[in-house]
Amino acid sequence: MKQATLETIDLGGRKVDYHLVQSKTAQKLKVRVGLSGVEVVQPLKRDTQELEAFLEHNQGWIINQLDRAERLSSIRKPLKTTAGEILFRGIPTPIQVEENFQRKGTNKVVFENGTLTILLGVKSHTSPIKSLENWLRRQAKQEISRFLETLTQKLGKSPNKVYVMAQKTKWGNCSSLSNLSFNWRLIMAPDFVLKYLVTHEAVHLVVPDHSKRFWLTVQSLCPEMERAKQWLCANSDRLMTDMR
Numbered sequence: 001m002k003q004a005t006l007e008t009i010d011l012g013g014r015k016v017d018y019h020l021v022q023s024k025t026a027q028k029l030k031v032r033v034g035l036s037g038v039e040v041v042q043p044l045k046r047d048t049q050e051l052e053a054f055l056e057h058n059q060g061w062i063i064n065q066l067d068r069a070e071r072l073s074s075i076r077k078p079l080k081t082t083a084g085e086i087l088f089r090g091i092p093t094p095i096q097v098e099e100n101f102q103r104k105g106t107n108k109v110v111f112e113n114g115t116l117t118i119l120l121g122v123k124s125h126t127s128p129i130k131s132l133e134n135w136l137r138r139q140a141k142q143e144i145s146r147f148l149e150t151l152t153q154k155l156g157k158s159p160n161k162v163y164v165m166a167q168k169t170k171w172g173n174c175s176s177l178s179n180l181s182f183n184w185r186l187i188m189a190p191d192f193v194l195k196y197l198v199t200h201e202a203v204h205l206v207v208p209d210h211s212k213r214f215w216l217t218v219q220s221l222c223p224e225m226e227r228a229k230q231w232l233c234a235n236s237d238r239l240m241t242d243m244r
Contacts, residue, residue: 004021005020006019007020009052011059012060012063016038016055016062018040019037019039020042022044023041023042024044028043029042029043029050031054038062086188087188087189087239088111088187088188089188090189090190090191090193090231094114094115097117105121105124106121106126107119107120107124107126107131109131140185140187141164141184144164144194144198145162147195148162148180148198151198152202155206157205157206159174159179159180159202159205162182163181163182166185167183170183171197171232172197174204174205174208178205180201182197182198182201189232190231193232196222199221199225200218203217
């Protein structure tokens with residue numbers, strides 16, 4: 001068990017207590033700030049003056065981390081803030097941002113009990129809203145791939161490549177190279193809408209135009225086509241609104 005001595009230093013006019021650990025194996029000075037306070041690891045070859053200069057050089061970071069730890073230590077439960085709501089699979093879904101000092105990794109999104117919660121990681125440099133978008137993209141890709149697997153078997157033709165993108169004006173597209181692309185925001189719509197739009201582009205693999213044959217094929221594969229069109233007409237603006 002490492003031995004530590006309690007020391008004090010003045011940093012920016014603030015008295016800061018720290019636990020000093022002298023190490024035979026450490027190669028450089030290190031400082032850690034957590035709920036238990038400040039810990040400094042000092043190689044035996046480094047003298048006190050060098051140690052104090054090191055702490056003074058990093059005083060801004062140390063003070064900021066101490067303030068953060070003090071705020072969090074007063075909270076028994078993770079701090080939750082409401083960031084509004086979005087449509088998720090057609091249902092208005094509240095979003096919460098949860099800050100937990102104990103979470104060391106990257107941000108994580110959890111969907112539970114009808115709420116989307118963004119768990120913030122201490123070391124993450126990704127904004128909560130970007131983490132949510134990335135999660136929604138993965139959900140969209142998963143659902144689109146699931147629908148496509150069944151559709152392509154019925155159509156007897158598969159796409160060359162499938163992309164999930166962030167188009168500004170389109171829900172999907174089928175290129176001349178048989179590549180399909182879809183807007184990730186489709187995951188915000190009800191399943192019957194997503195299924196219709198995936199079906200629409202998939203049918204273009206075998207019927208490139210919008211002929212009567214095309215629409216009859218879409219209708220046969222997606223009986224809720226008209227309902228999906230009506231929903232999009234009434235709600236498309238809600239899907240395209242930026243999450244900020």
